Amino acid sequence: MKLIVVGPRGKMGKLITQIAASRDDIELVAGVAPKGRDYIGKDLGQAAMTGSDLGVPVVDDLSSVIDDCDVIIDFSTKEMAMEVLALALEHKKALVCGTTGFTPDEMQRFRDAGKEIPMLYAANTSKLVNVINKLLEVAAAVIGEEADIEILEMHDQWKKDAPSGTSKEMGEIMAHAMGKELADVAVYGRQGVSPREKGTIGYHSLRAGNIPSSHTVYFGFMGERMEITHHSYNWECFARGACDCAVFLAGKEAGFYTIKDVLHL
Numbered sequence: 001m002k003l004i005v006v007g008p009r010g011k012m013g014k015l016i017t018q019i020a021a022s023r024d025d026i027e028l029v030a031g032v033a034p035k036g037r038d039y040i041g042k043d044l045g046q047a048a049m050t051g052s053d054l055g056v057p058v059v060d061d062l063s064s065v066i067d068d069c070d071v072i073i074d075f076s077t078k079e080m081a082m083e084v085l086a087l088a089l090e091h092k093k094a095l096v097c098g099t100t101g102f103t104p105d106e107m108q109r110f111r112d113a114g115k116e117i118p119m120l121y122a123a124n125t126s127k128l129v130n131v132i133n134k135l136l137e138v139a140a141a142v143i144g145e146e147a148d149i150e151i152l153e154m155h156d157q158w159k160k161d162a163p164s165g166t167s168k169e170m171g172e173i174m175a176h177a178m179g180k181e182l183a184d185v186a187v188y189g190r191q192g193v194s195p196r197e198k199g200t201i202g203y204h205s206l207r208a209g210n211i212p213s214s215h216t217v218y219f220g221f222m223g224e225r226m227e228i229t230h231h232s233y234n235w236e237c238f239a240r241g242a243c244d245c246a247v248f249l250a251g252k253e254a255g256f257y258t259i260k261d262v263l264h265l
C-alpha cells in the first residue's frame, strides 16, 4: 500500500511517518508540507526523524505526487484537510482524515465524499477510545435521561480546536443513544446556571502544558457518580491507529468508513 502523509513534521504526522516506515505493509511515497518550509525537498525520513533516509521527498504540492499513492493520511489543519479532500476526490484516491475542528457542514462533505472515494474519518484513532465510545452508547441508552452528563477533555497548550473532536463524537453517540441531536443538548462552558438544565450534556475544555489527550465523561446521580476515562501518555496510540486505518482502506470500494469498521466495533 503506497502512502502519502500530509503534515509529516507535525506531532501526529511525524509519528505516523515513523510507524509507517517501520511497517512491512506500508510503502511511503511522499510527505506534503506547507509552502516555504525549510524541509521542503528534503528526504521524508529526515523531515520526520525516522532515523534513516526513506528515499522519497517532502513536497509542497500534493497534486504533484498524488497519483503515486493508494491512500493519503491527513492530520494537519482544517483548512489543509479541505484542500486534501478536494484533491482526493479529483484524483479518486482513498483518504484517511484524522484532523478535527470541522463544522457540521464540513463534516457532511467528508460523508458525501464516500459516494466517490474510500473515505475514512476518525476524530480519534485510539483503539481504547473507540471501545469507550461503545460503553458510552450503552450507558447513555440505559441512564442517559436520569444522569447529569458532563464531558471534561484536556489537551496540550497548542491544540487549535475546542472542544476536541473526540468529545464531540462522544456527545453525539450519547445524544443519539437517547434519541436526540447533540446540537439540541450540548452546553459549552456552563456558567452561572442553577439548577442545571436536565437532559443537557456539558462540555469543558482544559488546555495546559503538553498533555497529549484526556477525556472523562461524568454521569452524575444523587449520592453517586460514574466516570469513564481515557488518558493517553503520548500520541503513539493515535498514530498506530491511523496507520491501521490506512491499511484497512487500501483497495476498498468507495464508501464512508469509520474506525468502527477497522476495529469491528
Ligand SMILES: NC(=O)C1=CN([C@@H]2O[C@H](COP(=O)(O)OP(=O)(O)OC[C@H]3O[C@@H](n4cnc5c(N)ncnc54)[C@H](OP(=O)(O)O)[C@@H]3O)[C@@H](O)[C@H]2O)C=CC1
Pocket (backbone or CB within 6 Å): 006, 007, 008, 009, 010, 011, 012, 013, 032, 033, 034, 035, 037, 075, 076, 077, 078, 080, 097, 098, 099, 100, 101, 122, 123, 124, 125, 126, 165, 235, 238
Ligand atoms: N484523530 C486522532 O486520533 C487525532 C487527531 N488529531 C488532530 O490532528 C490534527 C493535527 O494535530 P497535531 O499533529 O497535533 O498538529 P501539529 O500542529 O503538530 O501538526 C500539523 C501539521 O500540519 C502541517 N500543515 C499545516 N498546514 C499545512 C499545509 N497547508 N500543507 C501541508 N501541511 C500543513 C504542519 O506543518 P508545519 O509543521 O511545517 O507547520 C504540521 O506539520 C489536529 O486537528 C488534531 O486535533 C491529533 C491527534 C490524534
Ligand SMILES: O=C(O)C1=N[C@H](C(=O)O)C[C@H](O)C1
Pocket (backbone or CB within 6 Å): 100, 123, 124, 125, 155, 156, 159, 163, 164, 165, 166, 167, 212, 213, 214, 238
Ligand atoms: O489534538 C490532539 O492532540 C488530539 N486531537 C483529537 C481530538 O480533537 O479529539 C484526538 C485526541 O484527543 C488527540
